Structures are given as C-alpha cells and as structure tokens.
Amino acid sequence: MAKTSVSSPKNVERAEYFAPGHRACQGCAEVLAVRLVLKALGKDTIVAMATGCMEIISSPLPLTSWRIPWIHNAFENPAAVISGCEAGMKAMMRKGKMPAKKINFVGMGGDGATADIGFGSLSGALERGHDMIYVCYDNEAYMNTGIQRSSSTPYGASTTTSPAGKKSIGQRTQKKNMVEIAVAHGIPYVATACPSFPFDLLDKIKKASETPGPAYVHILSVCPTGWRIQPSDAIRYGRLAVNSCSFPLYEVVNGKYRVTYKPSDKKLIPVSEYLSGQGRFRHLTDKDIEQIQAATTRQYERLLKLSEEE
Amino acid sequence: MGKVRKGVEVSIAIADAVAQADVDVIAAYPITPQTHIVEHLSEIVADGELDAEYVPVDSEHSAMSVCCGSAAVGARTFTSTSSQGLALMSEIFFIAAAMRLPMVMALANRSLSSPLSIWNDHSDVMMVRDAGWICIFVENGQETYDNIFCAFRMSEDPEVMLPVAVNLDGFILTHMIEPVEYEDDDLIRRYLPEFKMKNALHPDHPVSMGCFGMPEIYTEAQMNREMGVRNSYPHIVKAWEEWGRLTGRHYRPVETYRTDDAEYCIVTMGSYGETAMEVVDALRAEGEKVGVVKIRLWRPFPLDEFRAAVLGKKHLIVVDRAITFGGQGGPVATELRSALYKRDGAPTIVNYVAGLAGRDVSRKDFRSIITEGRKKAEAGDTEGFTLYGLRG
Numbered sequence: 001m002a003k004t005s006v007s008s009p010k011n012v013e014r015a016e017y018f019a020p021g022h023r024a025c026q027g028c029a030e031v032l033a034v035r036l037v038l039k040a041l042g043k044d045t046i047v048a049m050a051t052g053c054m055e056i057i058s059s060p061l062p063l064t065s066w067r068i069p070w071i072h073n074a075f076e077n078p079a080a081v082i083s084g085c086e087a088g089m090k091a092m093m094r095k096g097k098m099p100a101k102k103i104n105f106v107g108m109g110g111d112g113a114t115a116d117i118g119f120g121s122l123s124g125a126l127e128r129g130h131d132m133i134y135v136c137y138d139n140e141a142y143m144n145t146g147i148q149r150s151s152s153t154p155y156g157a158s159t160t161t162s163p164a165g166k167k168s169i170g171q172r173t174q175k176k177n178m179v180e181i182a183v184a185h186g187i188p189y190v191a192t193a194c195p196s197f198p199f200d201l202l203d204k205i206k207k208a209s210e211t212p213g214p215a216y217v218h219i220l221s222v223c224p225t226g227w228r229i230q231p232s233d234a235i236r237y238g239r240l241a242v243n244s245c246s247f248p249l250y251e252v253v254n255g256k257y258r259v260t261y262k263p264s265d266k267k268l269i270p271v272s273e274y275l276s277g278q279g280r281f282r283h284l285t286d287k288d289i290e291q292i293q294a295a296t297t298r299q300y301e302r303l304l305k306l307s308e309e310e
Numbered sequence: 311m312g313k314v315r316k317g318v319e320v321s322i323a324i325a326d327a328v329a330q331a332d333v334d335v336i337a338a339y340p341i342t343p344q345t346h347i348v349e350h351l352s353e354i355v356a357d358g359e360l361d362a363e364y365v366p367v368d369s370e371h372s373a374m375s376v377c378c379g380s381a382a383v384g385a386r387t388f389t390s391t392s393s394q395g396l397a398l399m400s401e402i403f404f405i406a407a408a409m410r411l412p413m414v415m416a417l418a419n420r421s422l423s424s425p426l427s428i429w430n431d432h433s434d435v436m437m438v439r440d441a442g443w444i445c446i447f448v449e450n451g452q453e454t455y456d457n458i459f460c461a462f463r464m465s466e467d468p469e470v471m472l473p474v475a476v477n478l479d480g481f482i483l484t485h486m487i488e489p490v491e492y493e494d495d496d497l498i499r500r501y502l503p504e505f506k507m508k509n510a511l512h513p514d515h516p517v518s519m520g521c522f523g524m525p526e527i528y529t530e531a532q533m534n535r536e537m538g539v540r541n542s543y544p545h546i547v548k549a550w551e552e553w554g555r556l557t558g559r560h561y562r563p564v565e566t567y568r569t570d571d572a573e574y575c576i577v578t579m580g581s582y583g584e585t586a587m588e589v590v591d592a593l594r595a596e597g598e599k600v601g602v603v604k605i606r607l608w609r610p611f612p613l614d615e616f617r618a619a620v621l622g623k624k625h626l627i628v629v630d631r632a633i634t635f636g637g638q639g640g641p642v643a644t645e646l647r648s649a650l651y652k653r654d655g656a657p658t659i660v661n662y663v664a665g666l667a668g669r670d671v672s673r674k675d676f677r678s679i680i681t682e683g684r685k686k687a688e689a690g691d692t693e694g695f696t697l698y699g700l701r702g
Contacts, residue, residue: 044513048379061527064518069511071382072520073405077375080367084337084379084387085511087363091334092385095361097504103513121375124368 004199005206012202013039022065023057027231029238030054030137030221033195034108037135037219040205041104043068048082050109050118051075053144054137076118079125079134082107086130104209105132111152112142115176126185126214133208133215136178139223147226151176154246155295156288157280159226164283174295182216183252189215191251191260196222196238200249200260207251220247228279237278243267244274245300250307257306271296313494320451320483321346323490324390324416327458329360330498334385337365337376341395342428343480344418348390370395374402381411381473382519384510386462389413392480393420393434400438406473407442408535409520412465412507413473414458415443419580419631420480421667429668430480432580432631435608436641442539444474444546445608449583451488454478456559459493459502463549466505470542477608479581481668497556539610546607563612564619568594569601574625574657574687576680579605579642582629582671589676600680605642613649620650623657627683629671630663630695639663639695660686664698675699 006012017038024031034054038045046069049055055072058065073081086105093100107125109118114136122134141159142148149162149171158170182190189211193201201219208215220241222234229237241247242261245268249261263269271293275281284292311330318326324347328336336355338348355364363380367373370391380387391399396417406413422433435445444464448454454476461474478484509517523531547563554560567587569575578586583604593600603619603626605612620626630640638644643661650656660683665671671679679698686692 046383046511046513056522059518059521061521061523061531064521066518067516069513069516070518071379071511072522073375073378073409074402077372077378077402080372080375081379081382083365084335084376084381085383086379087335087337087365087376088380088383088385088387091361091363092383095334097334098384098512101513120368121372124372127368128365 004203006199006202012198013042015039015043017043017045017067018058019065019067023060024053025225025231027224027234029195029234030139030223031057033137033201033219033221036195036198036201037205038068040202041106041209044102045104045106046082046085047071047106047108048073048078048085050078050113052110052113054108054110056144075113077121078107078109078113079118079122082132083125083128083130086132105130107132107134109136110144111136111138111140112150114138115152115178116150123185126182126187126216129213131212131214133205133217136216136218137221138218139221139226140175141226143223143226152178156284156292158283159280169288170280170283179216179218182218183255185214186255187214187216188212188254189251192218192220192247192249194220194238194242194247194249196235197242197249197261204251226280229277233277237274240269240274244269244271245296246271246274248300248303250303257303257309259303259307311492311495313492315489315491317487318451318490319346319485319487320454320478321485322350323451323455324458325350325354326492327455328388329354330495331459331462331502332386333360333362333388335363335365335376335380335387336389337367337373337380337387338389338391339367339370339373339395341370341392343420343430343484344390344392344395344416346484347416347418370399371402374399374406377413378402378406378409378411381406381413382409382511384505384507386466386505387413388415390416390418392418393422396434397422397437403438403443404441405520410471410538411473412471412505414461414465415473415475416458417475417477418480418484419477427667430482431666431668433633435475435477436632436634439609439641442472442535443609444472444539444542445477446474447477447580447606447608448483449581449604450483451486451490452559453561454483455490455492456553456557457561459498460549460553460561462502463552464542464546467545467549468508470545472538472542477580482581493557501553501556543610543612561606562615563607564615565604565606566619567602567604569603569619571599572601572623573599574627574684575601575603575620575623576676577603577605577626577628577642577646579608580631582665585671585673585676589673589680592673593677593680611645611649616646616649617653620657621653621655625684625687626657626659627680627687628659628661629679630661631665633663643695658687658690658692660692661695662698663695669699671698
C-alpha cells in the first residue's frame, strides 16, 4: 500500500463530528464512512446531504447527529445546494459581509442520488467549478427504500426491482462508472475510497479539501442489509471488494491516474471470493462468475495501464 | 444610482432593482419570457456593477436548489423563472418555503404546456398556490421595480423569513418599455439594510436544517408553517407602508378603484387592472356604478381587506387567467366565493376565465365581460365559469 499520512488508529483525529445514537443498521459501513469523512474534514465544514439512509438515520426531528452545519433539502440536489452555499459565502466574504475563512463545502449522496436522480445536478455543479467536494456513498442500490436497483448496482446482483429469476440474472446492466464520468468533467481531484481502508480514505478526503475547485470522492459503502451478509462482515467485504479488484482504490489528480493500493500477490483474490458469500449474488453460476472475473480483470488492467502511463 | 425617471423595459428595471438591492447570489436558468431579466443581471455582474455570484445552473430545479443553499448561509438571493421552469423547480419551491429560506423570485407568468406556449397567463403560479410563498401581483413597470425591494424587505424580516414571488405578466409586462422612477441607492440602503440571518449555516454555530419529520411531529411542523405564512401579513403591510412613506408610492393587499359608491365591481389580478380601470372610467361616464377591485397580495390571502372592499356590493365579476380543470371556476373566483360564503351583504360572483396564453383582452373585451357579467349576475347565472372568447 502506498504510504498514508496516518498509519495507526491512535493518530486519527479524535474529535467526532457525527454523534453516536444515530439509527443506522448494525454493521453499516456507510455511516462509518461518514464519520471518517468528517474527521478528515474537521469542524470548518458545511454539508448538504441528499435524501437517503444517512439523512433519515441522522436527523429525526428534533434530534440530529450532526455536530457541523448540515442541510438536507431533497433527494436529487445536494450538489446544487452545496454549490449555493459556496456561492453565497464566497460573495459575502468577498464583500466583507462576513469574515473570510476556509470552509469545506461538501455535498453528499448515495449512489441513487449521485448516479441516477441527481446526475444532472451533480454534473452542473462540477462543471461550474465551485470550490466543493462531492462524496458519493455507494452501497450499490436504493437501500433506504428497500434494496431497489440503481444504475450503480453491479451486473448480476439481485435486488427487489432487478430480482434474479428463471429468465433474469438479476441486474442486467454494468455498473455505471461515476468515477470516470467525474474525471471527464476535467475537475482537479477524483478518487475512490472504502472505509475498510480508513487511512487511505482519510488522506483522499484531506486532499480533496486542499484542492481548490471541485473534487469528487466515490466511497464503496458496504451495506449488510442490502447485500445480505452478516453485519459483522461489513469491513471484511470492503476488503474483499478491493482485493478482488472489483473496487480498485485510486485517484486522478488533474487527469493523472494513480492506483493508491495494489493488492499484493498474497492479497489478490478472485472475484468469486468477494461474490460468493453475498446473498445478492447467490444465484450466479460458475459461468456467470467467470464472465464477471473477465470483465473485472479487463477493467483493472486498463486502470493499471492508465496509472503507468502517467 | 441617483433618483431618476427613465424609459426602460420592465425586465431591465427588475435587474437594476436587484443590483440596487445588493444581492449576493443570483441563480437562474433561461426561459422565455424571463430571459431579459437574467441576461441583464449577467451583464451587470460581468461589468462589476453588482458584486455577486451569478450561478448559471443546469436546470430550474438546480436554480431553486442553489437558491436554497445560498439563502441557508444567509446570502441575499434572487432568481427568476416562468411556466415550465416553475413546474420543474416546484418540488424545491415548496421546500424553500417550508425551510423558511428568504429569497425573491420575479415570476414572469406564462401558460403551462401542453400545448406548448410561451405566452402569458396565470396557470404557472396557480400550480404552486399552496406552497407557502408570499405571492404579490404587480400591474406595471413602476410597481414591479418597487416591489422587488418590498419583497426583499418582507422576505428577510425576522418575523417573516419566507420566500417571496413577485408575479408579473410575461411579455405584457416583462417586455414593455415604460417610464419608471428609480430611487437613489441611499434610500434603498435605508429601506433595505444588509441582511443578517439568524441561524444561518456557519461552522461557528452549527445547526441542522431540513430534518426528517415522523408522523408525531409532521402535523406540528405544518401548523408552524401555516402560522408563519399567516403571521407574515402585518409585516407585509408594514413593508409597503414604509416604502410608501419613503417614496410616496403606496401599496395595499387589496386595492380598489372607484368602488366607494359602486354597485358592482370587476376583480382582477396582475396587469389587467390597468385595462379594467380604463373601461370602468368609460362606463362611469355612461352612468354605470362600477368599480375595480385588485388583488395585489394573493398569499397570504387578505381575507379581511377583501371582505371590507366588497361586502355590500351587489355583484363581482371575477376575471381569472387560469382554469382549475374539473373544479368550480378559476382559482381566484373559487377563493373569493369561499371568502364570501354566507357572509351578510355578500355579492354574487360571476366568473370569467380570459386571456389564456396571451390572447389579448382589450378594452372592448373588458366592456363586454362587464356588461355580460352584470346580466348573468342579475339573472342568477353564477355557477361555474365562462371561458371568454372561446371560438367555435
């Protein structure tokens, strides 16, 4: 693994900006990702969040888990809302209406809010060049409403609206590649991360924060409820996703690719090890898995090549 | 800018007013007939005459979303749209009011598709009638210019904290060149001091906005909203009174013209008020005891002022500019019938829907609406509505 600035839990920021007592499911890796993201960002942060699991579990009126300023407005618009916060404060600071200060403006949404319903709004905000970070917590389906498929659901996964059946493999389409779409906007910083690799995640969020202009961070957030695995296995499945190259960890800085974690020969595993224990892939045949393996290898090799070219 | 009277397109006057109001953020998406407003604002910002962020968004949905973010951090925020744009942003339009986010919209009223039409009527604003925005209607360029400032003052009043829509008829007003008296910047600054929002989003005092409401709290949250809109009424009146003191131009929630001894009245909202007044003058010269009642404030509905203006009259002829399909008449007439139900001295109401998608309603048309309407009222023909000028 590439060197991270923190290599021991002892050295991780101790302050908690996401309070305990929230209503997330047991083993929710998404809420862990939120907690880590906030630790990396620190207190001078404003978050605009999409409707979804994280919003529901953290803000039942009159309670809140958020120790930093937070706004939820609708499902498809966190990128637009945070771009409005940024524009407002930028103007007021420039005009001397409020003291100037570095603030992280952060939009957050799930994969549905990002890749589907909020896609246009996100693209607009990235294209306009606001000094903001957008974090997608990707649990690969609409988990909040009961595990319906999104365009970020991987091929072959059975969900409640892409069920596996006699005439269906489950999700028939390939996972939409939001990371490459973000890169195509020509923004200065794009990265993938996973809370099973917390130090890598913390560094990437810090980098996103230090980068002027828009940054996009795509975080694989294991959902035991939706993936039909044991809550105690959430962290392990994040590692399996990364070590099977199903979800590679990399970053793209001003268009330059760098894989931040390459599984060693010892760690590298076939996708079957990642897929086999998950209820959502239970129906897949060996042949299906072979096909998925081939696609995964192809994509990973492409990524390594892009990374080497730089 | 100093005090000056000039001939100007109303859209340009709006943009100039927004600049004089020292707005911080403008987020808008172009749509006819709103375009001249946002084009001119872009120019003003590009030329450095207004120090603001002009956010050229990807859709009206994002326009309203950006406005929500901007208002949430306490920035003075403006947007403008029409018709389909309002329909697209309507989800967030409701949320802006529910979250008590102050902002001002110039709503260039235009008909809703389908069939697609770029021309003027009130079907767009009626779609969001129940959103909880303060809704003002203006009749001419001067009223439009004035009410941009009044709208910011109302919106940002700590006792109000609601978004305000200034409704002006698309093309009929937006593209009209009229003499408008501009006020000087000092007066504007006195009337509209810098906006200091309490509980704005800021890291120094974290708050959570837009939390999720379980059934045990949703009802109370809605009541809170209802009280917010209802209680804004005296502050709206106060904002207009203060403007009147400073400029000599006075506005009321319900305005009347030659109604004191009128036996019956025509009721309008928006730019038709001016045509109606001319026709009433002509009819008065012929001995008709007729007057005009104009609804300037649509939401919160000025129930007491409206009743005071019309109780004791024999008939009201209400001219709507939208249909509530399958309902009992135009939205304005339906509202007014409800306001007068079983009140002593309530006039009968005859309802016309006219001028859909910009179809011209001339003085001649007003005259026939008034004459016919009176006959209908006297004959007791007061149910439903008549679609004026319907061909074939």
